[in-house]
Amino acid sequence: MKEEIIPTGNGQIKITYGDITKIKADAIVNAANKYLSHGGGVALAIARAAAGDPELYTRISQEECLKQIGRNYINHGEVVVTPAMNLEKFGIKYVIHTVGPICRGTWDDDKADKLYKAYIGAMKKADELGLKSVAFPLISAGIYGCPKEKSLETFKKAAEDFLKNSKHVKEVIMVLRG
Numbered sequence: 001m002k003e004e005i006i007p008t009g010n011g012q013i014k015i016t017y018g019d020i021t022k023i024k025a026d027a028i029v030n031a032a033n034k035y036l037s038h039g040g041g042v043a044l045a046i047a048r049a050a051a052g053d054p055e056l057y058t059r060i061s062q063e064e065c066l067k068q069i070g071r072n073y074i075n076h077g078e079v080v081v082t083p084a085m086n087l088e089k090f091g092i093k094y095v096i097h098t099v100g101p102i103c104r105g106t107w108d109d110d111k112a113d114k115l116y117k118a119y120i121g122a123m124k125k126a127d128e129l130g131l132k133s134v135a136f137p138l139i140s141a142g143i144y145g146c147p148k149e150k151s152l153e154t155f156k157k158a159a160e161d162f163l164k165n166s167k168h169v170k171e172v173i174m175v176l177r178g
Contacts, residue, residue, distance in 0.1 A: 003015065003016045003017070004016075006156070008159070008160050008163050008164075009160065009162075009163030009164040009165070009166070010163050010164070010165070010166050010170065011163045011166060011169065011170035011171055011172065012163075012170070012171055012172075013156060013159045013160070013163070013171075013172050013173075013174070014171060014172070014173045014174070015152075015173075015174045015176065016173060016174070016175055016176070017175070017176050017177070018175055018177075019045075019175075020042065020045075020046070020135055020136075020137050020175040021045060021046055021049035021050075021087060021090070021092075022049075022090050023090070023092075023135045023173065023175050024090070024091055024133075025091070025092060025133040025134055025135035025171075025173055026091070026092070026093050026094070026126070026129075026131035026132055026133045026134065027084075027092065027093060027094040027095065027096050027126050027129070027131050027133075027134045027135070028046065028084075028087070028092055028094075028095055028096070028134070028135045028136075028175075029095075029096045029097075029098055029122045029134060029135065029136045029137065029139070030042065030043050030046045030095050030096070030097045030098070030137075031043060031098070031099075031100060031118075031137050031138075031139040031140065031142070031144075032061070032074075032097040032098065032099055033099060034073040034074055034075070034099045035062070035072060035073050036058065036061040036062050036065050036073075036074070036080060036097055037058050037062070038054050038057060038058050038061065039054075040143060041142045041143055042137045042142065046087075046095060047061075049086060049087055050082075050083075050084060050085045050086055050087050050095060051085050051086065052086060057082070057085075060082055060083075061080060061082050061097060064080050064081065064082050065080045065097075068080050068081065074097070074098070074099055075099070076099060076100070076101065076113075076114040076115075076117045076118055076121075077098075077114075077117030077118065077120070077121040078098075078099075078121060079096050079097060079098050079121050079122050079125045080096075080097045081094050081095070081096050081097075081125060081129070082094065082095045082097065083095075093129075093131065094126075094129065094131070096122045096125050096126060096134070098118045098119075098121055098122045098139065099118060100114065100115050100118040100139035100140030100144060100146065100151075101114040101115055101118075101140055101144065101146065102140070102144045102145070103140060103144055103145045103146035103147070104144075104145040105145050105147075106145075107146065107147055107150050111140075111146065112150070112154060115139060115140055115146065115150075115151060115154045116154050116157065116158050118139050118140070119136065119139060119154060119155050119158035119159070120158045120161065120162055122134065122136070123158065123159065123162040123166070123169065123172060124162070126168075126169050127162075127166050127167055127168050127169045129168075130168045131168060131169055132168060132169060132170050132171065133169065133170065133171040133172075133173065134169055134171075134172055134173065135173040135174075135175050136155060136172070136173065136174050136175065137174075137175060138151045138152060138155070138174070138176065139151060139155070152174065155174050156174075159172040
């Protein structure tokens with residue numbers, strides 16, 4: 001498994017392998033469910049790493065959702081930002097929560113659009129926060145059942161489009177499990 005760096009636009013896309021909770025980035029993205037209840041997969045791993053207690057981090061995330069979005073859920077393309085807490089020791093400043101589509105092994109233009117919005121929304125929020133780097137897991141490729149190759153392809157397209165006009169973010173990272 002070899003790291004791949006793709007220069008593009010105002011920065012670079014990096015495809016790497018490892019644990020997203022220990023990656024060197026200003027922010028990491030959580031592939032959350034729409035209610036930000038971190039019960040499994042990468043969401044649970046991030047909640048445990050950030051707060052030690054996933055229920056506490058769920059509560060923090062849901063409170064921030066109400067403050068930032070004004071309701072108790074997020075739609076495709078919307079994001080909620082929470083503090084990195086224990087992840088700060090790795091240089092991570094924020095966790096950006098986004099939600100992708102539920103595919104259950106299928107793929108179509110609607111799912112592609114929703115997934116693109118999930119990726120690009122988190123990238124835009126990282127830029128708005130003045131961050132230089134943001135790291136992602138493969139959104140919707142776990143329990144939501146989207147084809148992994150389609151999720152990666154959508155990530156690359158979103159990152160290429162985003163990096164054409166980003167003001168602050170210079171590196172967009174995809175962290176695949178190693």
